[in-house]
Amino acid sequence: MVFVPAENRYTQMQYRRIGASGLRLPIISLGLWHNFGGVDPLENGRAMLRRAFDLGITHFDLANNYGPPPGSAEENFGIIFEKDFRSFRDELIISTKAGYFMWPGPYGEWGSRKYLVASLDQSLKRMGLDYVDIFYSHRFDPETRLEETMGALDFIVRSGRALYAGISSYSPEQTRQAAKILRELGTPCLIHQPNYSMMDRWVEGGLLEVVEDEGIGCIAFSPLQQGLLTERYLKGIPSGSRASKLNTALKPEDVRPDLIARISRLNEIAQQRGQTLAQMAIAWVLRKREVTSALIGASSLAQIEDCLQAQKNLVFTNDELQLIDDACWNADPINLWIKK
Numbered sequence: 001m002v003f004v005p006a007e008n009r010y011t012q013m014q015y016r017r018i019g020a021s022g023l024r025l026p027i028i029s030l031g032l033w034h035n036f037g038g039v040d041p042l043e044n045g046r047a048m049l050r051r052a053f054d055l056g057i058t059h060f061d062l063a064n065n066y067g068p069p070p071g072s073a074e075e076n077f078g079i080i081f082e083k084d085f086r087s088f089r090d091e092l093i094i095s096t097k098a099g100y101f102m103w104p105g106p107y108g109e110w111g112s113r114k115y116l117v118a119s120l121d122q123s124l125k126r127m128g129l130d131y132v133d134i135f136y137s138h139r140f141d142p143e144t145r146l147e148e149t150m151g152a153l154d155f156i157v158r159s160g161r162a163l164y165a166g167i168s169s170y171s172p173e174q175t176r177q178a179a180k181i182l183r184e185l186g187t188p189c190l191i192h193q194p195n196y197s198m199m200d201r202w203v204e205g206g207l208l209e210v211v212e213d214e215g216i217g218c219i220a221f222s223p224l225q226q227g228l229l230t231e232r233y234l235k236g237i238p239s240g241s242r243a244s245k246l247n248t249a250l251k252p253e254d255v256r257p258d259l260i261a262r263i264s265r266l267n268e269i270a271q272q273r274g275q276t277l278a279q280m281a282i283a284w285v286l287r288k289r290e291v292t293s294a295l296i297g298a299s300s301l302a303q304i305e306d307c308l309q310a311q312k313n314l315v316f317t318n319d320e321l322q323l324i325d326d327a328c329w330n331a332d333p334i335n336l337w338i339k340k
């Protein structure tokens with residue numbers, strides 16, 4: 001059936017400016033890391049993308065290696081894009097990345113110009129796109145000069161393969177240097193994509209200050225800590241959940257009883273705020289003005305709809321923030337209570 005998106009889609013979502021750029025993102029964006037791969041039902045992914053767009057989610061985030069198998073999320077996105085979204089291309093911000101292992105040999109991962117350009121060309125082909133809106137260096141490469149990696153991003157933008165350049169999971173100092181190089185090249189760094197959630201607050205150790213200083217936006221990935229910061233695991237590991245599946249980054253042993261005790265406490269705080277835990281977790285990352293968007297994943301329409309309701313209460317009292325902190329840790333404010 002031809003996709004006719006909801007006419008009221010832009011009344012359902014708030015949008016925030018990405019740093020000092022001219023571009024705005026929905027405050028909730030959808031990533032295709034999981035549940036869109038070759039092992040997943042295409043029609044479920046298609047239904048989620050349609051629903052997301054109906055709800056004002058204009059930003060879909062991919063990477064070369066999303067699947068499994070690697071590349072298949074981009075392939076599936078390409079199929080769905082062709083069927084449903086080609087006529088809405090100008091209403092969409094589509095991103096992809098390169099940095100992690102993609103093909104054998106010395107040119108299939110990290111940050112060389114050779115790898116980044118070849119990988120993006122492959123991604124564009126898989127997705128059936130002429131260009132992506134944002135292309136990211138997925139991780140800092142300690143063995144390649146930053147000038148080369150950033151030079152590749154500049155080339156990629158100038159050659160029309162991407163409209164903007166971004167970086168992911170770079171440290172504060174690496175971000176500062178990358179921003180300087182890109183600024184000098186004339187292709188400003190648009191956005192940083194770090195992990196940020198109540199359970200993993202490393203960005204509060206300097207990165208948020210750097211992005212604000214540099215006029216760079218920040219899209220926080222895994223704000224639900226892969227599903228842990230929801231009601232999903234309060235009563236064990238349900239079948240079909242990420243922790244129950246093979247080859248995902250969330251292992252059954254990550255669902256530790258001590259974590260679940262803390263998460264149950266967070267769930268009570270969310271209920272007192274009139275929110276689900278997923279909604280509170282999203283609102284919590286968005287409370288920071290440096291955070292442009294919360295980049296969620298989902299396995300069902302109901303999850304997307306639930307997450308969207310986070311917008312109804314984005315404000316926290318100091319007391320609520322304190323209660324959340326008390327539930328999260330004992331002493332050290334940057335203490336990561338999830339094992340890496």
Ligand SMILES: NC(=O)c1ccc[n+]([C@@H]2O[C@H](COP(=O)([O-])OP(=O)(O)OC[C@H]3O[C@@H](n4cnc5c(N)ncnc54)[C@H](OP(=O)(O)O)[C@@H]3O)[C@@H](O)[C@H]2O)c1
Pocket residue numbers: 030031032033034035061062138168169193221222223224225226227228230231232240241242243278279295296297298299300302303304306307
């Ligand atoms: N730059 C990077 O290095 C990097 C790394 C990781 C992720 N990312 C990006 O960030 C995106 C999001 O990552 P993520 O999937 O880990 O994000 P997340 O939002 O922390 O976790 C998503 C998972 O939480 C569960 N969930 C979502 N909404 C829920 C709700 N309302 N109630 C209960 N459970 C709910 C679902 O788990 P089930 O599947 O179990 O239902 C879903 O798959 C990725 O797709 C990718 O685009 C980037």
